[in-house]
Amino acid sequence: MQLLDGKILDGRKLSKKIEQNVGDEVKELKSTCGCTPGLAVVLVGQDPASAAYVNMKKKACDRVGFYSITHEMPESISQEAIEKTIVQLNNDTNVDGILIQLPLPSHIDTTKLLELVDPSKDVDGFHPYNVGRLVTNLDGFVPCTPLGVMELLKEYDIDVKGKNCVVVGASNIVGKPMAALLLNADATVEICHIFTDDLKKHTLNADIVLCGVGVINLITEDMVKDDVIIIDIGVSRTNEGKLVGDVDFENVSKKSSYITPSPGGVGPMTIAMLLSNTLKAAKINAAKLSEQKEC
Numbered sequence: 001m002q003l004l005d006g007k008i009l010d011g012r013k014l015s016k017k018i019e020q021n022v023g024d025e026v027k028e029l030k031s032t033c034g035c036t037p038g039l040a041v042v043l044v045g046q047d048p049a050s051a052a053y054v055n056m057k058k059k060a061c062d063r064v065g066f067y068s069i070t071h072e073m074p075e076s077i078s079q080e081a082i083e084k085t086i087v088q089l090n091n092d093t094n095v096d097g098i099l100i101q102l103p104l105p106s107h108i109d110t111t112k113l114l115e116l117v118d119p120s121k122d123v124d125g126f127h128p129y130n131v132g133r134l135v136t137n138l139d140g141f142v143p144c145t146p147l148g149v150m151e152l153l154k155e156y157d158i159d160v161k162g163k164n165c166v167v168v169g170a171s172n173i174v175g176k177p178m179a180a181l182l183l184n185a186d187a188t189v190e191i192c193h194i195f196t197d198d199l200k201k202h203t204l205n206a207d208i209v210l211c212g213v214g215v216i217n218l219i220t221e222d223m224v225k226d227d228v229i230i231i232d233i234g235v236s237r238t239n240e241g242k243l244v245g246d247v248d249f250e251n252v253s254k255k256s257s258y259i260t261p262s263p264g265g266v267g268p269m270t271i272a273m274l275l276s277n278t279l280k281a282a283k284i285n286a287a288k289l290s291e292q293k294e295c
C-alpha cells in the first residue's frame with residue numbers, strides 16, 4: 001500500500017487546497033468590494049443521483065462563503081418555464097454563475113437551454129460561445145471536469161506536451177473538452193468512442209489514458225502499457241451500491257506510474273473547479289460593476 005500511495009493522483013487532497021484558496025479570495029472580495037459570489041443551480045426532476053450532486057455543490061458553496069440557490073422543478077415542467085427561470089437568473093445581479101444540472105428529462109430541449117445561459121455566467125462552460133473559445137484556445141469558461149483533470153496533472157508535475165493521450169468517451173461535457181484542453185497543452189490526442197474499432201489497439205499506445213464513459217471495468221490491465229498514466233473520470237454504482245470508475249483499479253494500478261482513484265480522484269476536482277469558475281465570474285462582474293460606477 002505504501003508503494004501505491006506514491007502513484008495516486010489525489011483529487012480529494014488537491015480539491016481541499018483549491019477550496020481553501022477560493023475561500024480566502026471570497027473573504028478578500030467581500031472586504032474590498034462587498035461582493036459575494038453567487039451560484040444558481042437548476043435541478044429538474046427527482047433523480048437521486050442528480051439531487052445528491054446538487055447537494056454536494058451547495059455544501060461546497062457554503063464552505064467557501066458563496067451565496068447559492070437551487071431552483072428545484074418537477075419532472076413535468078415545460079420548456080418555457082425553465083427558459084423563464086434562466087432569463088431571470090441571467091438578469092439577477094446576485095447570481096454570477098448558472099448551472100443546469102444534466103441530464104434533463106427527454107421532453108426538454110437541453111441545447112436550447114444551454115444556449116440561453118448568459119456566456120458570462122456559464123460556469124459549466126457548456127455554452128457554444130465558451131466551447132468555441134476553448135477550441136480556439138482563448139480565455140473563457142472551461143467545463144469543470146476536464147479542467148479539474150488538467151489541474152490534477154499540473155499539481156503532480158505531469159507535462160502532457162508531446163505525450164500520446166487517448167481520451168475514451170466523446171461527450172460534450174467530458175471527452176470533447178478534455179481532448180481540446182490536451183491539444184491546447186501540446187499533447188497528441190486521440191478520441192475513442194462507442195464506434196471505435198478495437199479500443200485496446202489505441203489504449204496500448206497511450207502514455208496517458210483518460211477515460212470518461214460510465215462502463216465499469218472498461219479499461220483492464222491488458223489494454224495499457226507499463227508506466228501508463230491513468231485518469232479515471234467515470235463514476236458508476238455497482239449493483240451492491242459501491243461507487244467505482246471505468247478502470248479496473250486493482251490490476252491496472254500495478255502497471256501504471258500514476259493513477260486517479262474513483263471515487264477520490266476527478267470527482268472532487270469537478271466541484272473545486274465549479275467553485276473556481278464561479279469565483280472567476282464574480283470577479284469579472286465585480287470589475288464590470290465598478291467600471292459602471294466610475295462612469
Ligand SMILES: NC(=O)C1=CN([C@@H]2O[C@H](COP(=O)(O)OP(=O)(O)OC[C@H]3O[C@@H](n4cnc5c(N)ncnc54)[C@H](OP(=O)(O)O)[C@@H]3O)[C@@H](O)[C@H]2O)C=CC1
Nearest residue numbers: 145169170171174193194212213214233234235266267270
Ligand atoms: N468525475 C466527474 O466529475 C464526472 C464524472 N462523470 C462520469 O463520466 C462518465 C461519462 O459521463 P458523460 O460524458 O456525461 O456520459 P455520456 O453518456 O454523455 O458519454 C459517454 C461517452 O462514452 C461513449 N461510450 C459509451 N460506451 C462506450 C464504450 N464501450 N467504449 C467507448 N466509448 C463508449 C459514448 O458514446 P455514444 O455517445 O456514441 O454512446 C459517449 O461518447 C460517467 O460515468 C459519469 O458518471 C461525468 C461528469 C463528471
Ligand SMILES: Nc1nc(=O)c2c([nH]1)NC[C@@H]1CN(c3ccc(C(=O)N[C@@H](CCC(=O)O)C(=O)O)cc3)C=[N+]21
Nearest residue numbers: 099100101102103124144235263264265266267268270
Ligand atoms: N451541469 C452539470 N455539470 C456537471 O458538472 C455535472 C452534471 N451537470 N451532471 C452530472 C455530472 C456528474 N458530476 C460529478 C460531480 C462530482 C462528482 C464527485 O464529487 N464524486 C465523488 C464521489 C461522490 C459521492 O460520494 O457520491 C468522487 O468521485 O470522489 C462526481 C460527478 C458532475 N456533473
